[in-house]
Amino acid sequence: MLKVAVLISGAGSNLRAFLETVSESTFPARVVAVGADRDADGLSHATHFEVPTFSVPFRDFASRDEWGAALAAQLRTYAPDLIVLSGLMRLLPQAVVDEFAPRIVNTHPAYLPEFPGAHGVRDALAAGAVETGASVIQVDGGVDSGPILAQERVPVEPGDTEPTLHARIKPVERRLLSDVVRRIATGDLILT
Template sequence: MSTPPPVPDAVTGAPARVVVLVSGSGTNLQALLDAAVDPAYGARIVAVGADREGIEGLARADRSNVPTFVASLKDFSSREAWDKALADKVDAFEPDLVVLAGFMKLVGPHFLERFEGRVVNTHPALCPSFPGVNGPGDALAYGVKVTGATLFVVDAGVDTGPIVAQTVVPVEDDDDVSALHERIKVAERQMLVDNVGRLAREGFRITDRKVRFGL
């Protein structure tokens, strides 16, 4: 993976342009919207995209007067066509960073090539452990004493990209999957907000899978 270009705030002081992709209620999106109200945060949410209509995430963007768009997989003849269309819609807003905030579709090769090194996502486990859709349940079943959440730069794998940040959540003896996942979500949200701000304000580089803040 090549080093991403510096985001504008790290060079000129202008806020970084961020596009957020969502699939559901948009609680992580709301946290980013709230943080971005402060000019010192260093990032501005310039658009919110979704893979389906009628979700609360889009309504949150509307209430914040942020432009929205939808690219639904069912409206395209192939996943490749959807991936290209999604990339085109995102690219129209000239983002410096793309944040997948509960986006439940895997972006494909065209999207990743277009925004190489500038797409970040979270996973509710401590990568590389427990990738996939059931991270909290897999961690609980394995009997780990701590789990958490990971913010990473998206690559072609599943939860395999270079790690930006991680946060640790203890596993309690009486946890079930729901209780554990809810505590992970709280920690994940704070980690996301803190580090998207840092990526915007400081810029970052990737060398040998290591993500370093600053240019």
């Protein structure tokens, strides 16, 4: 059984969907912990599913590297086989990436390498794109620059706003994440 730790920053709607999938008896992974870089509302989803939670507030540390060291220490206590970034709105320090790579994956609401960064949906609309998408990538030291593990196109419809487009991207993002984690757990996808 693949042990997964999930890191979030906000409301955790993708986390909730992932926890629902993982709770199915046939799913070959389980979430061993959910952590956040702040007091995130999404931690309540983990509590609902009786998954341990932790918070390592970024504001409590003098530097990004100190925060990363504390985050890595928390992650080590759960010994995850895989770390999923699901709405974590902060870049992991290089030392954290180096310690846990290649076992870190991230979801992104765009068809990478198009529209990387924190505002992928907004950027797609601003660029006048006729389609965007969702991606699951392996985390490296850059901004949404790691190897692509899965992705799918999502059309931009006339009159779309950031909320309406994001609402159509989220189900695709959730399905891709569950599929990637399942493939990792069964050995169909090897992270290198």
